[in-house]
Amino acid sequence: GQQLNQSPQSMFIQEGEDVSMNCTSSSIFNTWLWYKQEPGEGPVLLIALYKAGELTSNGRLTAQFGITRKDSFLNISASIPSDVGIYFCAGQYLSGGTSYGKLTFGQGTILTVHP
């Protein structure tokens, strides 16, 4: 199936550093979502974006919905060891013919934070 292009694939950073990751798509989406997954667990929703250009924060996390509706980025400021995990972007397109929206996932960014 279709996948989003998410980069970088992995990041190794020092505690306290800021982190940035992004996703691009050839298709437009109505909604962009960012999830974090820890080993052996399901993804946990971090931020949901609903409008082109929208900038939303959740604590140390900030995400933006690109103006073209084909991209999004996630920033994590002042990283801490518990930020370790895999971060996935996901795009959702709700068409007029259905009441539900399938998600298309990026490949994931593996984040490692060194104390």
Next chain:
Amino acid sequence: GAVVSQHPSRVICKSGTSVKIECRSLDFQATTMFWYRQFPKQSLMLMATSNEGSKATYEQGVEKDKFLINHASLTLSTLTVTSAHPEDSSFYICSAETTYNEQFFGPGTRLTVL
């Protein structure tokens, strides 16, 4: 956030047997639930969309007779892996969609087929 549970969290079975995985939305009703499969160090791949009261919609390449889905109520969907084989070993994750089209994921089920 909304809570979704899965049971069992881990299952080991012999080749040829069938395994049922349950997905429940605990504090909200979900007309639509989704089933994903995830291989190690890979992203989530959608297998099927489960709609309460109707047949599931399967993604291309997913065998519907192999992966039986039943969405019996607004809080429960089940995935049955029939005649499981070692290549079916994977991490299976469900999600439930709220009325605002947000998807919340279960904790996953690790299936190992010997």
